[in-house]
Amino acid sequence: MHAAVRRYEGVADPAEAARLVAEGFVPLVRQVPGFVAYYWVDAGNxxxxxxxxxxxRSGTEESIERAARFVRDNLAALLPNPPQVTAGEVVASA
Structure with a gap:
């Protein structure tokens, strides 16, 4: 398995960002071949x-590309800063 973590800072309206992600991005990412799971977390501040x-790996790379397009097209006003993206092979899980 492979995973990607994206960290967004300076989110203007976390509740609205969560709504848009749930309604718009989740259906898109679920269509990526090899999909296992997706989580959107409000870490506060x-x-x-x-x-x-x-x-x-190819699924993870596709999700990163789809996320970038979705943010650009739908969330740019709410997510003003580019995310920190970390991706790699899952080497332990529970």
Missing amino acids: GVMLSTSVFQD
């Missing part, structure tokens, strides 16, 4: 995190 898990 204008910080939100997403975690995408896929069966292979």
Whole structure:
């Protein structure tokens, strides 16, 4: 399995960002081949995190591309700063 974590800082309206992600991005990411799981987390203080898990690296890379497009097209006003993106192979899980 592979995963990608994206950290967004300076989120202007976390509740609205969460609504848009749930209604718009979640259906898109679920369509990526190898999809396992997706989480959108409100970490407080204008910080939100997403975690995408896929069966292979190509799914993770596709999710990163789809997330970038979705943010650009739908969330740019709410997520003013580019995310910190970390991706790699899952080496332990529970």
